[in-house]
Amino acid sequence: MTHPPVPSTLKASPPATAQLAAILAGFAGKRVLCVGDVMEDRFIYGEVRRISPEAPVPVLRITRESRELGGAGNVVRNIVALGGQVAFVAVIGDDRAGQEVTELLAAMPAVEPFLRVNRQRETTIKNRFFTLDGHHLLRADRETVHAISAAEEDDLLRDAIGQLPQVDLVVLSDYAKGVFSVNLAARIIAAAHKAGKPVIVDPKGTRYERYRGATLITPNRAELEEAVNAHVATETTLVAAAQKLRNDIQADAVLVTRSGEGMTLIESGGVSHLPAETRAVADVTGAGDTVVAVLALAMAAKVPLVDAARLANVAAGVVVGRHSTAVASTHDISAALLRHDLLPAEAKVADLPTALSRIGIWKREGHKIGFTNGCFDLLHPGHISLISQAKAACDRLVVGLNSDASVRRLKGVDRPVQNEVARATVMASLAHVDQVVIFGDDTPQALIEAIRPDVLVKGADYDRSKVVGADLVESYGGKVLLAQLVPSYSTTATISALNSRK
DSSP states (O other): OOOOOOOSEEOOOOOOHHHHHHHGGGGTTOEEEEEEOEEEEEEEEEEEEEEOSSSSSEEEEEEEEEEEEEEHHHHHHHHHHTTOEEEEEEEEESSHHHHHHHHHHHTOTTEEEEEEEETTOOOEEEEEEEETTOOEEEEEEEOOOSOOOHHHHHHHHHHHHHHGGGOSEEEEEOOSSSTTSSSHHHHHHHHHHHHTOOEEEEOOSSOGGGGTTOSEEOOBHHHHHHHHTSOOOSHHHHHHHHHHHHHHHTOSEEEEEOGGGOEEEEETTEEEEEOOOOOOOSOOTTHHHHHHHHHHHHHHTTOOHHHHHHHHHHHHHHHTTSSSSOOOOHHHHHHHHTHHHHHHHHTTBOOHHHHHHHHHHHHHTTOOEEEEEEOOOSOOHHHHHHHHHHHHTOSEEEEEEEOHHHHHHHHOTTOOSSOHHHHHHHHHTSTTOOEEEEEOSSSSHHHHHHHOOSEEEEETTSOGGGSTTHHHHHHTTOEEEEEOOOTTOOHHHHHHHHHHTO
């Protein structure tokens, strides 16, 4: 069946920020079946101070490494970060990377993995090498890209069909590593239709007929050109190409991701162009996975597709501002929806990898780095005094902020009064604060070890021997400062005074 031509481009006003933010509450508990090519993303950071005498290449002295689920696994990570649950069907190799993928999935209680082990396959690994300031030096991959066997396809299909009654929606995350090389996509889409479940496809390659009947397909511009075998140079040709693809595979809708130009949604009601969420781009790795995750949960919550796309667009803007395969939480998206009011403060709040990149630049520029930490629940004059004294002792001040879960463990179930997004925004709005990093441990020890500040600042109510990280900082020549306190001010006292007036 050929779809009728879509109406002219829509310029409808988007819903209010509060309406979009309210949609996020509906993500919790939605269950998604994700099938696709799983891989491991490894990020290796270091310092480059010289060129190799053996060849004209930089010598990277490695200082830090991390690993995350990649490919379809990154879709899973994002769904979980947004409050959803996942049944995950994939193939791994009988190797160390496959074991690590299994361990990473086991660490997420919201994920039920259905992993098939193939001794003839190599689990895909993407090694990315960066300088400390985030400059991407090299990517080195290990992978198997041949098609899975007919028996493996039958096994994966059986696992997927078994989960259809328990899920709200299906995601097919195709990274062209072999899972969807033959008929698996078409067979899952047919089964999902029979079960009344919508299907989102994140495509690869040229054989788009295998995605026939998908509810939504999400190519980027290059993938769209490959799918229709035509150059897409203008907005008009892009819409025409997307409509052709929609007709060719009988999809309900096509969402074209356009990098810095935003997104274009083509559905039966018309065309909607969504401008990119403007922000500094640190790393585009995995942004498409974040888009698919948001779309999946929004559609599972029965949100109109154009609103689901708007939320996905905001989430993409969040993750491209971070390093590595980052995820966007509902708090992140809520804060981003308010960015026009909060942008100067929001720009100071970062995850640890992004913060370390900025701190690395500051150190190379010769700036003295200061660090202090706390819950900073209800900001009062005592907090302001601490921050002022800390800033006076350094050039760039980094504040470690306890996460909500950490505050509850330390202060009790009634705390914090304000969530971590609100606390981070308020703290970042202070002129003396240059960087805010939220941490989930009960102490900032790991954060201090990663940052290695020149000055560590705590209130004078702490005994020097009890200051977390003091020995470490002094071991490499740093200093510990005990800031003078403003008497009669504390968050606990403020809350008690408010309660006494009720």
